[in-house]
Amino acid sequence: MPAAITGSLRAHRDRQEAEWREAGRAWHDTDLVFCRRNGYPLNGSVVTHHFQKLLKKPGSLSGVFMTCAIAAQRSSSPRAYRRGL
Secondary structure, eight states, X not given: OOHHHHHHHHHHXXXXXXXXXXXXXXXXXXXXXXXXXXXXXXXXXXXXXXXXXXXXXXXXXXXXXXXXXXXXXHSSOHHHHHHTO
């Protein structure tokens, strides 16, 4: 995995740990990498909405996203395509 990605994931984990401490007893440990500020899973339609808005911004990752989607579609694993891997 590229260092930029691992660095971003580590920074995300640090922010999430701060959210966990702030939430205290309200935190629900679901062992998710990406979740709401209380630990519960994200709503898929909300994530899709925000992602679509992000892709419309100038300089967005739309080209990268499409390249990944095409590569996943060509792979032998339909599961990888559904997950956007």
